[in-house]
Amino acid sequence: MVTRDVVAVRPPGRRTVRVSATTTTRRRHTPVTWVRRGGLSALVFALPALFVFGWFSWLPIVKAVVMSVQKTNLIVTSWAGLSNFQHVLADPVLPIAIRNTLWFALLALVFGFPVPLVAAVLMNEVRRMKGLYSVLAYLPVVIPPVVAVLLWKFFYTPGPAGVFNKLLGYVHLGPVLWLQDRAIVMPALVLEATWAAAGGTVIIYLAALTSVPAELYDAAEVDGASVWGKIWHVTMPHLRGVLFVTFILQILATAQVFNEPYLFTGGGPNNATLTVLLLIYQYAFGTSLGGKYGEATALSVMLAVVLALLSVLYFRLTRRWSTS
């Protein structure tokens, strides 16, 4: 009966009245009243999520922790204590993988962090065909990574006939051994990864920039700010919150990079692009190492813990600056 009043009057604030009305009458619990009140249908609607998340998200998370202290060949499973962790930590390639992952993440920040920011700030001032700029920026993001990597792998062909070497040849440089030179292979991978991902970040920044209050610019103009002054003192500070988030998200994403090293080089040359995730993959599914599921999950759990600690630390440290 209460609901009928709500419908008749339909003020926006009435919702709370109804909610409190139902909670006060929800005293007697019998299965019949539970079904009548929609308890059953709520459960039915929750089933797909419960099923899918339970089976493919919560169960694997628990399994990851359990498996990291087990030894298994999929038929016989035995308690392994911390030996998985010991094996992983004693593996001589682990320091290489960690160093490579850090190097990848650092390069990805150097290449990939300023480019979308500058692009978005400049694109925000575009007067004509702004949509075209966004479409062009985002286009590489929708290309399947496999196609992108294989294409770039061809661009990186060594020798003077490779596409990039040809371009360098026009300015009398190169030829460069893009994927064969240990010093150049990682920047080459990061260049492709940045090409593939930067557009998404540009769109995030542009979306954030639509909410800059016009008064701030007006006020800056009253104070006699130049265009660059307004960009520096109004536009950029407005992005600060988003920048803090994209920064850590990019680090989290690059720490889990797999496609580029796997498809470009398979970890080579001489482990120069072996990342932590590639090592996890090799433990579990690699042809020579393969089947070491305990070691693989132990390394996954360690990586996840490090990433979690890193993000907590990051948000602790930056809370003061990002909210102001």
Add this chain to the structure above:
Amino acid sequence: MTSTPTTTRPAAPVARPARARRAADDTPTRSAISEIEWRRARVRRPWRVMHAVMLVVLVVASIGPLLLLLKFAVTPSQDILRTPLAVFPHGVKWSNVTEAWTRVHISRYFLNSLIAAAGCWVSQVLVATSAGYVLSVLRPRWGKVLNGAILATLFVPAVVLLVPLYLVVLHPPLIGHSMVNTFWGVWLPAGASAFNVVLMTRFFDNLPREVFEAARVDGAGPFRVFWSLVLPMSRPILGVVSVFAVIASWKDFLWPMLVLRDQNLQPLAVRLPALQASTDLGVLMAAMAIAALLPVVLFLLFQRMFLHGAGMGGAVKG
């Protein structure tokens, strides 16, 4: 103020009503350069130059590789290898495409990609809409627990799940029938996207609850409200979730490679690297172009949904 730009942009409003509408939406916000400053040549000219340079860079960087790919797809392998930048020195070789489609069985892998994408779409939309409906509209008392449990998965890096998830799919509890080499192994885990649930819940939160109450009073049950009111009202967000579900599935590589070991079931993205060694370069390029075609066409058709959704991604994560 707003009438002056008509002199500088001649054809835009007539040719593209959608863009005109968007421009109208954007009027309350402004950017750093004011209209007055923009009319000053000293401000306008350098910015125009800067934007023109940027447009050229964007075109070269984002369309350039794709155009090269399209060109390679119909170029003889020898020409691709020797003169990758020359424009068809020895003619066009259309047979690359037909050969890829038929002899390399790209048609089958394309179909597999479609099947994988369609199933991922169904499972993501089903899970996201029903969960969003429970959390936002039905709001049972245990809703908070469910919400927390789903949100918590956002903070677990995907890397932790890889191996245990594979083992769950290999030997699933309860049913005892392996999902490896079945599409279920790709479809069902795709549904477990907390990000989608958050998007849906937030959108449903903004729908007018009075309408649902009215329908309930008129005798509509929860299923009727869901099907006839909530779903039609949430078309915009459904579009966003749908395009991202399809594209994500099309782009996915590692997971389908692990689950679909049988060649005949593998989607294009998984199959391409394997074909690399044994296939003629021109034919491989044609296959890659075919693989890139659908996402590019989808993006160009639904660009507003994509860009809107991509912008929202930042808002949700932030």
